Amino acid sequence: MKRLVLKFGGTSVGSIEKIKNVANIIKEEFSKGREIIVIVSAMSGVTNDLKKKSNLISENFDDKELDVLLSSGEQVSCSLLAGALIDLGLKARSWLGWQIPIVTNINYNSSQILKIKTEEVSKFISNQGVAVIAGFQGISFENRITTLGRGGSDLSAVALAKFFKADSCEIFTDVDGVLTTDPSINNKAKKIDKISYEEMLEMASLGAKVMQPSAVQASMIDDILIHVRSTFSKKPGTKIISENDIDYKKTVTGIAYSKNNAKISLVGVVDKPGVAADVFEPIGSNNINIDMVIQNTSLDGKTANITFTIKQEELKKTLNIIEKNKKKINYQKITHDGRLAKVSIIGAGMITSPGVTHMMFRSLANEKINILAISTSEIKISVLIEENLTQRAVKVLHEAFGLN
Amino acid sequence: MKRLVLKFGGTSVGSIEKIKNVANIIKEEFSKGREIIVIVSAMSGVTNDLKKKSNLISENFDDKELDVLLSSGEQVSCSLLAGALIDLGLKARSWLGWQIPIVTNINYNSSQILKIKTEEVSKFISNQGVAVIAGFQGISFENRITTLGRGGSDLSAVALAKFFKADSCEIFTDVDGVLTTDPSINNKAKKIDKISYEEMLEMASLGAKVMQPSAVQASMIDDILIHVRSTFSKKPGTKIISENDIDYKKTVTGIAYSKNNAKISLVGVVDKPGVAADVFEPIGSNNINIDMVIQNTSLDGKTANITFTIKQEELKKTLNIIEKNKKKINYQKITHDGRLAKVSIIGAGMITSPGVTHMMFRSLANEKINILAISTSEIKISVLIEENLTQRAVKVLHEAFGLN
Numbered sequence: 114m115k116r117l118v119l120k121f122g123g124t125s126v127g128s129i130e131k132i133k134n135v136a137n138i139i140k141e142e143f144s145k146g147r148e149i150i151v152i153v154s155a156m157s158g159v160t161n162d163l164k165k166k167s168n169l170i171s172e173n174f175d176d177k178e179l180d181v182l183l184s185s186g187e188q189v190s191c192s193l194l195a196g197a198l199i200d201l202g203l204k205a206r207s208w209l210g211w212q213i214p215i216v217t218n219i220n221y222n223s224s225q226i227l228k229i230k231t232e233e234v235s236k237f238i239s240n241q242g243v244a245v246i247a248g249f250q251g252i253s254f255e256n257r258i259t260t261l262g263r264g265g266s267d268l269s270a271v272a273l274a275k276f277f278k279a280d281s282c283e284i285f286t287d288v289d290g291v292l293t294t295d296p297s298i299n300n301k302a303k304k305i306d307k308i309s310y311e312e313m314l315e316m317a318s319l320g321a322k323v324m325q326p327s328a329v330q331a332s333m334i335d336d337i338l339i340h341v342r343s344t345f346s347k348k349p350g351t352k353i354i355s356e357n358d359i360d361y362k363k364t365v366t367g368i369a370y371s372k373n374n375a376k377i378s379l380v381g382v383v384d385k386p387g388v389a390a391d392v393f394e395p396i397g398s399n400n401i402n403i404d405m406v407i408q409n410t411s412l413d414g415k416t417a418n419i420t421f422t423i424k425q426e427e428l429k430k431t432l433n434i435i436e437k438n439k440k441k442i443n444y445q446k447i448t449h450d451g452r453l454a455k456v457s458i459i460g461a462g463m464i465t466s467p468g469v470t471h472m473m474f475r476s477l478a479n480e481k482i483n484i485l486a487i488s489t490s491e492i493k494i495s496v497l498i499e500e501n502l503t504q505r506a507v508k509v510l511h512e513a514f515g516l517n
Numbered sequence: 518m519k520r521l522v523l524k525f526g527g528t529s530v531g532s533i534e535k536i537k538n539v540a541n542i543i544k545e546e547f548s549k550g551r552e553i554i555v556i557v558s559a560m561s562g563v564t565n566d567l568k569k570k571s572n573l574i575s576e577n578f579d580d581k582e583l584d585v586l587l588s589s590g591e592q593v594s595c596s597l598l599a600g601a602l603i604d605l606g607l608k609a610r611s612w613l614g615w616q617i618p619i620v621t622n623i624n625y626n627s628s629q630i631l632k633i634k635t636e637e638v639s640k641f642i643s644n645q646g647v648a649v650i651a652g653f654q655g656i657s658f659e660n661r662i663t664t665l666g667r668g669g670s671d672l673s674a675v676a677l678a679k680f681f682k683a684d685s686c687e688i689f690t691d692v693d694g695v696l697t698t699d700p701s702i703n704n705k706a707k708k709i710d711k712i713s714y715e716e717m718l719e720m721a722s723l724g725a726k727v728m729q730p731s732a733v734q735a736s737m738i739d740d741i742l743i744h745v746r747s748t749f750s751k752k753p754g755t756k757i758i759s760e761n762d763i764d765y766k767k768t769v770t771g772i773a774y775s776k777n778n779a780k781i782s783l784v785g786v787v788d789k790p791g792v793a794a795d796v797f798e799p800i801g802s803n804n805i806n807i808d809m810v811i812q813n814t815s816l817d818g819k820t821a822n823i824t825f826t827i828k829q830e831e832l833k834k835t836l837n838i839i840e841k842n843k844k845k846i847n848y849q850k851i852t853h854d855g856r857l858a859k860v861s862i863i864g865a866g867m868i869t870s871p872g873v874t875h876m877m878f879r880s881l882a883n884e885k886i887n888i889l890a891i892s893t894s895e896i897k898i899s900v901l902i903e904e905n906l907t908q909r910a911v912k913v914l915h916e917a918f919g920l921n
Contacts, residue, residue, distance in 0.1 A: 129573040163593065169533040170597055171604035178603065181596035181611050185589040189567065192585035193574055199582065200575035207585050211615065212660060256616060 116148040116238070118279045120248065120270035123157035124287040125344035126190045135344065136197035138285070139243060143203065148238045150273055152248040153194055154266040155186025176221040180250075180260045184210065187247035187266070195245040205243040208234060210250035211258065215269070217251035223262035224251055226269070229276040246273065264325030271331045271339075282337050285344040286323050290351030291316065293516040294368040298504045301517045305366060306349075309356040312366050315459040315493045329353065361462035364469055365514035368507050372500055374404065374453040375428040376485060377421055377435070381445025384410060384417040388442075392419055395438050401427045405455070405488045405497065416445070420486055422497060425451055453485065454503040457495040458510055464491055476513040482506050520552040520642070522683045524652065524674035527561035528691040529748035530594045539748065540601035542689070543647060547607060552642045554677055556652045557598055558670040559590025580625040584654075584664045588614065591651035591670070599649040609647040612638060614654035615662065619673070621655035627666035628655055630673070633680040650677065668729030675735045675743075686741050689748040690727050694755030695720065697920040698772040702908045705921045709770060710753070713760040716770050719863045719897045733757065765866035768873055769918035772911050776904055778808070778857040779832040780889060781825060781839070785849025788814060788821040792846075796823055799842050805831045809859070809892045809899065820849070824890055826901060829855055857889065858907040861899040862914055868895055880917040886910050 119139060126132050135153075143149050163182050167174040191207040198205035213234060217224035234244045248266025251259045261268045267284065274282035289304050291313065296302040308316070310333030317326045323341050332339050332353065342350030382388055393403060405422045423431055428451050435447065463469045473494055477484060482505065486497040498506055511517060523543060530536050539557075547553050567586050571578040595611040602609035617638060621628035638648045652670025655663045665672050671688065678686035693708050695717065700706040712720070714737030721730045727745050736743050736757065746754030786792055797807060809826045827835055832855050839851065867873045877898055881888060886909065890901040902910055915921060 129570060132574065166533060166593075166597060167600060170536065170601045173604070174600045175603045178596045178600040178611060181613070182593060182600070185592040185596075188589040188592065189570075189586060192582045192589075193570060196571060196578045196582040196586070197574045199579045200577070207582060209585070209662075258613075 114146065114148055115281075116150070116277060116279045117142060118150045118152060118270055118274040118277065118282045119285060120152040120266060120283065121154065121194075121285045121344060122266065122287070123154040123160070125285050126153055126194065127157035129193070131344075132190070132193050132197050135194060135285075136201055138344065139198060140201050140203060143243055149243045150234065150238060150277055150279065151194065151243060151245045152266055152270045152273060153187060153191045153245060154248050156190050159186040159189070177257055180221050180258045183260050184247070184250040184258045187249050191245045191247040198243055198245065203243050204241055205245060206237070207245045207247065209247045211252040213246065215251040215272070217253055217259045217261070219253045219255060219259070221253075221257075221259055224253070224259035226251060226261070226272040229272060231276055235277065264328070267325040267328030268331060271328045271335070271337055274332075274337045275335045280338070282332065282339050284324055284339060284341045286341060287344065288323060289343045289346065289348055290341050291323055291353075291367070293366070294507055294511055295370070298370075299368075299508050299511055301508070301511055303516060305351050307352045307354060307359050308366055309359055309461045310353060311356060311492055312459050312461050313353050315457065315490070316367050316369050323351075324353075356461050359461065361460075363460065363515060364462045364466040365458045365460040365510075365516065366462075367459050368456065368510050368514075368516070369459060370454055370456045370503055370507055372454045372503060373425040374422050374455050374497065374500075375425045376450045376453055376497060377423070377428070377431060378448045379419045379435075379442065379444040379446075380448065381411065381416040382419055383443050384415060388417065389419065391438075391442050392435075393421075395434050396423075396431055399430065399434055401431055401434075405486055405495065407486050407488065422453070422455070422486070450485070452500040453497050454500045454506075455495050455497055456503065456506045456510065457493050458514060459493045460514075461492045463494070470494060472513060473510065476509050477506060480505055480509050482509075518550065518552055519685075520554070520681060520683045521546060522554045522556060522674055522678040522681065522686045523689060524556040524670060524687065525558065525598075525689045525748060526670065526691070527558040527564070529689050530557055530598065531561040533597075535748075536594070536597050536601050539598060539689075540605055542748065543602060544605050544607060547647055553647050554638065554642060554681055554683065555598065555647060555649045556670055556674045556677060557591060557595045557649060558652050560594050563590040563593070581661055584625050584662045587664050588651070588654040588662045591653050595649045595651040602647055602649065607647050608645055609649060610641070611649045611651065613651045615656040617650065619655040619676070621657055621663045621665070623657045623659060623663070625657075625661075625663055628657070628663035630655060630665070630676040633676060635680055639681065668732070671729040671732030672735060675732050675739070675741055678736075678741045679739045684742070685744055686736065687744045687746060688728055689746060691748065692727055693747045693750065693752055694745050695727055695757075695771070697770070698911055698915055699774070702774075703772075703912050703915055705912070705915055707920060708752075709755050711756045711758060711763050712770055713763055713865045714757055715760060715896055716863050716865050717757050719861065719894070720771050720773050727755075728757075760865050763865065765864075767864065767919060768866045768870040769862045769864035769914075769920065770866075771863050772860065772914050772918075772920070773863060774858055774860045774907055774911055776858045776907060777829040778826050778859050778901065778904075779829045780854045780857055780901060781827070781832070781835060782852045783823045783839075783846065783848040783850075784852065785815070785820045786823055787847050788819060792821065793823065795842075795846050796839075797825075799838050800827075800835055803834070803838055805835055805838075809890060809901065811890050811892065826857070826859065826890070854889070856904040857901050858904045858910075859899050859901055860907065860910045860914065861897050862918060863897045864918075865896045867898070874898060876917060877914065880913050881910060884909055884913050886913075
């Protein structure tokens, strides 16, 4: 018998009517003769509201108490959903993290799942029961409630699929699946039928809307088949599967982008071992996330130029840190640019298609879009451009790589 | 060292500001060098809102899932309060019912507490920690969440006071204490300093607003000193203590009343053993609550007149039931009256004061208030009167017994 993990996000259970709709979806899947484990997020808006309450109590609200507070959101949605299933005549019950238990480490607010006990739930579902499990939460060895961090219900779903050896993990959400690009800036965006874990991770800027990147990573490690699909339509969604199982007809799978990037260039840095560390150590220790890094040797071979990108809102702080460490870093000149976007083409088929890089740069050049920096990985090419050219760049690349 | 149980009701923690206020009250008690266990209800309105949600899912919402749902309310308030205490620099943490555990039987929705494990919390409070415990909830031997029924946080407080051998159980609420009568119909109502458990139980119609009658009963059984006091003022409240510890200066402690009573009289019922059972069995089995019962033998000694009172809204249903069972009950005539009130004088000192009954009836007669039925217990005399005379009756009795 097929065993499915069905995960419903906050928008899917955002109202009583929507919870009833989800109950009907589950009943339909159950009637196909499947063993079903349901994971549910808090009703949309609830977690934010609870978080806001905690902030009003204290800006440094205790992390353990925060997990007690936030986990109540999933407690509400999973009991309501279990009640709705029982009302439809199914055998159903809810389990909270501590009841199963879903054992995590003690990193309160962003815990990792260590182990899930399966006996009780397995017995229940093999006896025609539908198990409804609260997502996002677990219990530590200190016997206290933990949570997995934002979007943690995706992680719960993947972990349950692993420990219960499910055949598939279905992520129900409010869109039809993973799209080739953001439909709000390109109405030619199309649903992707199959995508590899690696591509999905690189698509984070698009994919994060449908599934938490860390959950994609977890499913990749354990080779769990993910199916991202809509709660509000019956259309098949996007399957996230192993690269080996995809027959690549297209070189490029999707076009991702992120706005609000800033670039800093240090010119004439003395080129010696450890110089990159001298630059990035003080920035990283201030919790500033560095994205792209490009280092070129200068013509004279004695100095280097280092360019890197950060989020726009951290530009000022970063410039201050560099200024403070000027002596140590020892550069001749610093330049910066604050309104940039990163546009990426992503596709596992790129490795075997040597013309891709050329085609990308040519397509952008034809549109007179200047490339300020380039960074590549095996399945991705990213370019940095002026932010106001983002939409044009996405559109031209979407067409050039046959995604329209 | 004195050990206190402090219970805060829903209105006391009804907003973030109120939770901060409660945290300050606790800090003040703690700074007096006391060991403190706090019990907290859900923020006001939350339990009703959750109940409403469950009703929208199903009119017969599963009772076990309902307890999972409702218990989330106290989870929110106790984590917020614990967070607020930590923010004030205190060592504090929350415990949910299952964490302690507070073990109950499996009567979901209205469970009874069987046992409370004290080790962990005792250790915490004897090491300068403030324990914040979610009221209203427990865990059954089936490892599922249970709740104690409406007002159950009072029961939690009394049970914790018992198992932790607390010196006092302080019930914080939104009024100054127990009053001699309802201030909304008599502005001469005064706070009672001390009241016995028995009186408090008889005062249910007034007392229920400040403390759940079943919790009063539980505290009487285990002789737990209760102190009902206001969250919003520093005035001492009402102590509920053993009758033996009260020095009765006044015969009557308070005047209670309830409106919306209806009276049914069966005239000429054949007077034989079992006749009362024949009358009340069909009514009781339809879940209609009978309050006062008066049975008189008629002059001829062969028939009896039976009068009883019920809630007004159940008058029609009750009359139908009697009609259906007319043959079995075998009465000559039935009369009923739908707009009545029951007014009671309550006082443990009444037993030793023979003039009380006389004074009550005389006071009412002077006001031309007709008494329709009388029922007495050792510490209470109740009379049934026309509903629109309630306020006048309460006022005259309040003055007559020296409570003004």
